[in-house]
Each structure stands twice: as C-alpha cells, then as structure tokens.
Amino acid sequence: MPKRWKRRRSNFPNRREPVTREVFIAHVDREQEALRSFLLALCCGKKDDADDLAQDTLVKAYLSSVGYQDKGKFRSWLFKIAHNTFLNHKASCRTMESMDAARTLVGNTAADASFEHQDLYLALRTLPPKERSAITLFYLSGYSVKEIATITETSEDAVKQQLSRGRNKLKERLKL
DSSP, X not given: OOHHHXXXXXXXXXXXXXXXXXXXXXXXXXXXXXXHHHHHHHTTTOXXXXXHHHHHHHHHHHHTGGGOOOSSOHHHHHHHHHHHHHHHHXXXXXXXXXXHHHHHXXXXXXXXXXOTTHHHHHHHHTSOHHHHHHHIIIIISOOOHHHHHHHHTSOHXXXXXXXXXXXXXXXXXXXX
C-alpha cells in the first residue's frame, strides 16, 4: 500500500471505539423527528403510544450503543430497535378485523378528528404488525425493500409479500 494511503487512513478515527454520549445525542437530535413519525404511523396516529415507544426505543438504543459502530447507518439501526420495540408492544394486542371495529375503538373525540390522515391510520390499524411495519417503512419513511429486510430481520421476498398483502388490504379497506 502506498505511503499516502497509509497517511490518509490514519486520519480516520478507529471505528471500533464505542459511540460517545455526545455523538449519540447528536445522532438522536438528527433522527428524532423521523423516529417519531415512523412510530406515529405504526401506532396509527396514537401520539401517546408513539411517544412511549420512542422513549423506550431511545433508552434501548442508548443502553446498547456500546455495540453500535458509527458507520453512517444510525437511522436504520434506530428504526430496527423501534420496529422490534413496536412488535414487542403489539405482541399481546390483536388487530381489528374491520374499519368499523377500528372506528368504534378510536371514537369521535376532537383530538381524534384532528388527525389529517385518520382514515389511513384506521386502515393501518387493521393490518397485522409486520405488514403495517413494511408499509410504513416503504411508503412513509422511504426505505427500499432491501433496507426494510435488514431492519425487520426478514428476507426481501418476505418484505415484498408483506407489502403486497398490506397494499391489497389497504385498497380494500380504503375502497381505492
């Protein structure tokens, strides 16, 4: 290897060092809004649930930050933790079978009516958590199928199937 490459290489910090508290906070400041939007969509507009899951996600991320290597994929790493936290939270909850069942659960309070995309949130609520995650990551967060497979720890084919099933169910429920 030429000397100039060695010199340049030595200018880079050792990527095996744990992320410092300051670096972690800087990453969180940059990604916090995207995380909250992702969880708000997964929680079908329920801000309190999304905030609780975001807080749990950030605590889990901070506690496991020793294992994170700063390679520019912080958002994917954080979304993976958020996705797993969401799935754990929803494991004991069942999905709604119809839009009517979801509507009766949500109610007609002024706070609920203020959501701009309430019908979408209601339709998302009827999807199983894995389909809801795939739809949310793909359409609302802009991740590719490959990235979603990494975040959700499934195959690309499984993600494609979840997207297809989720789209079909949403079309049916939203009557598109």
